Amino acid sequence: MRADAKKNYDHLLAVARAVVKEQGADASLRDIARRADVGLGTLYRHFPTREALLEALLRTSLDEMTAQAAELETSSAPADALVTWFREAVAFTHQFQGVTALMTAALDDPKSDLHASCVTVRAAGARLLARAQDAGKARSDIDGAELFALIAALAWLGDQPSLNRHADHLLEIIASAILTDRAGNGGQAQRRTRGRS
Structure with missing residues (x-):
């Protein structure tokens, strides 16, 4: 250029x-x-296209989140790495209101300009989750797609003027729940196949 x-x-x-x-x-x-x-x-x-513009805007941030996940894998304990990245991912979604819906749709559309970046960042989060699960620090009945769904849910909450004052508190509750071995899980639940990160 x-x-x-x-x-x-x-x-x-x-x-x-x-x-x-x-x-x-x-x-x-x-x-x-x-x-x-x-x-x-x-x-x-x-x-x-609008997606091409948004992809250009988001690419840097998504690449930074992917790089951060890789760094956390080697520099932080599994539980700390997962929760730190989870918080950063939710914070990222609040930069541009409404972007989570586009990212979610892009995950299922290989033709989308956002597809590759979204798949890469979701896989990075899934690796952090798997690492925490392997260390016995995270529930075994959640996978990378569900982790992304929780991020999307918290992003939606943050976009609602009447509810966003609860967002930080609920983020902490959800982060704690990811790291908690609930009674229903009992530590013995069969880990789901991680092929669908």
């Missing part, structure tokens, strides 16, 4: 990041172009 094209691309992304933080994942592309002082056609040349 030429230097001037890269500068324009970076400018569009910076403006888009600000607009999406204000308006959520359904932010107006026309508004992004207007604020960036470019035509809508210029925006579409760089980002042909």
